[in-house]
Amino acid sequence: MPARLVFLGRLEDIAGMGELAVNPGPLDQVLAALDPALAVELLGERVRMALNGALLGGNEAVVLAEGDELAFLPPVSGG
Amino acid sequence: MADVRLLGEAFSPTDELAAFNAAHPQAGGVVSFLGQVRCEGGPNAVEALELKHYAAMTLPGMEALAAATQARWALDGLLMIHRYGVMHPGDPIVLVAAAARHRRDAFAAADFAMDHLKSQSWFWKREKTAKGWRWIEPRPDDHRDLARW
Numbered sequence: 001m002p003a004r005l006v007f008l009g010r011l012e013d014i015a016g017m018g019e020l021a022v023n024p025g026p027l028d029q030v031l032a033a034l035d036p037a038l039a040v041e042l043l044g045e046r047v048r049m050a051l052n053g054a055l056l057g058g059n060e061a062v063v064l065a066e067g068d069e070l071a072f073l074p075p076v077s078g079g
Numbered sequence: 080m081a082d083v084r085l086l087g088e089a090f091s092p093t094d095e096l097a098a099f100n101a102a103h104p105q106a107g108g109v110v111s112f113l114g115q116v117r118c119e120g121g122p123n124a125v126e127a128l129e130l131k132h133y134a135a136m137t138l139p140g141m142e143a144l145a146a147a148t149q150a151r152w153a154l155d156g157l158l159m160i161h162r163y164g165v166m167h168p169g170d171p172i173v174l175v176a177a178a179a180r181h182r183r184d185a186f187a188a189a190d191f192a193m194d195h196l197k198s199q200s201w202f203w204k205r206e207k208t209a210k211g212w213r214w215i216e217p218r219p220d221d222h223r224d225l226a227r228w
Contacts, residue, residue, distance in 0.1 A: 008133055009203030010214040053135035071133060077215045078130070078161065078202030079114045079173045079193065 003064035005030070006071040007042075014041050027062040027070070048073045081145035081157040085138045087164050092174050099158045099176050106155040106178035110185040112193050118168035125168060127207040132163040137201040144200065148192045152177070152184040159192060163202070194224045 002021040012018050015038050022030050031039040041047070049056045050071045056062065064070060082099070092113050100109055116128050132138075145159050156178040166172060173196060177188035196202075198221035205214045 006133065008201075009131060010205075012131070013214075050133075050136060053139070055136075069135065071135065073133070073136075073201065074203065075217050076198065076200060076202055077204040077217050077221075078200045079197040 001066040003030070003066065003068040003070065006069060008071060009074040009076075011041060011047070011072050011074055014038055022064070024064045024066050024068065027064065030064060042072050044074075046075050080154075081142075081149060081159065083138070083141050083145045083157075083159045084161070085132060085141060086160060086162050089166075090160060090162070090171060090174070092171050095158065095160060095174055096176060099156065099178065103156040103178040105180075106185075107180050108182035108185045109176055109178045110182065110189040111158075111174065111176035112189050113171060114173040114193075116166050116168045116170045116172060123208055125206045125208060127165055127167055128170075128172070129165045129205050129207075129212075130161075130163045130172070131203045131205075133201050137163075140199075140201050141196070144192060144195050147195075148177070148188050151191065152179065152188040154179050154184060154188055157188065157192070159196070161196060161200070161202070191228055194221075194228065197221050198225050 003024045005020045005022055007015040007018055050073060052069055096111055117125055141159055141161060145157055149157055154177055158176040160174045162172050175189050175192045177185040179185040198217050205212050
């Protein structure tokens with residue numbers, strides 16, 4: 001079973017899709033398989049990550065397991 | 080006690096407020112805030128606005144915000160409704176109402192909840208003008224508003 005990347009906000013436009021199925025594994029390997037221009041955006045300073053709905057602090061080594069969902073969250077603007 | 084909803088379709092703020100007021104007869108004061116899509120002319124006029132959410136986090140985040148608001152002020156009730164999807168000028172986007180025994184708690188709670196919905200909740204907004212769609216980044220004011228709390 002693959003893992004899944006979710007692109008929110010403007011990242012969805014840049015990726016050209018809202019979600020992408022990827023092979024599980026360390027995040028750097030997952031990102032290395034993407035379009036470099038997209039990978040750079042995903043690693044942007046203001047982009048936060050959430051693993052299975054839980055916000056990450058930013059310093060953890062992320063390893064995706066089967067079925068994991070990793071979301072990339074650019075700055076928010078509600079209301 | 081809090082009524083927290085994330086809606087994909089239009090809602091009636093007047094109906095919601097009437098129901099909320101009726102549900103809290105013991106409250107001496109109800110403060111509400113309605114955010115709606117701005118209606119203006121000119122070359123920068125907004126033709127449509129789209130709010131995107133993330134199912135895994137947006138509603139849970141709103142519920143946590145409601146709990147934090149209720150923990151901080153003595154409220155009889157709290158209503159928090161936020162739209163997602165495509166909206167047009169005049170459409171309601173967000174409605175927050177706080178009912179309390181005394182007005183100060185109601186004012187502060189509604190203000191706190193709105194500041195956090197605006198810049199700390201999991202929504203992404205884009206606007207369509209004559210020039211096309213454009214993603215909206217948070218304004219410095221939004222972060223300043225948050226720092227008040």
